[in-house]
Amino acid sequence: EPEVTQTPSHQVTQMGQEVILRCVPISNHLYFYWYRQILGQKVEFLVSFYNNEISEKSEIFDDQFSVERPDGSNFTLKIRSTKLEDSAMYFCASSEASGVTDTQYFGPGTRLTVL
């Protein structure tokens, strides 16, 4: 069964460093998303991406964040200068379309720890 994959599973970085989180969405999906979950809290939407551009972003997704689809399979989230409060689990998700009925399938997550 097709699944969303994410690498790395765990990333440790120093405050102020840049990190890139990688995702491979399900191959026939067209819509891609990043969510984050701070430890013990609910999952929060960051950004959605379609047709090589951002379709929606939340207040969390400020200028420190960027997304890119560098090739036909990968979807990346870059944090330019990490802060302690960026420590969280980051989930990539994908869906075939963006309708009410379209299920978003999540990857296993990348746990980011900023020291």
Next chain:
Amino acid sequence: AQKITQTQPGMFVQEKEAVTLDCTYDTSDQSYGLFWYKQPSSGEMIFLIYQGSYDEQNATEGRYSLNFQKARKSANLVISASQLGDSAMYFCAMRPNSGYSTLTFGKGTMLLVSP
């Protein structure tokens, strides 16, 4: 704005018994989708079941069913014949028809299944 409320921080159930996890939502949209995800201790988000706001019948998927009461704006997850592997965090989420494709999550309910 959409809001999902899960009032049960934790639930306990014995193996083979049924359990209901509560979810209420608030939206001004007439058309929306409701989703339940499972998050085991390993951290991944697993899609369980979907209910559309215009679906006349409650959704079922194996041992999972959704008790959808539109007038009360509730979408409770029922797990029948609980198994030890059902121990996990369970999140209710909603996607409205208006705007884009953001999923709004509740805070989750931790389910512990005992032998």
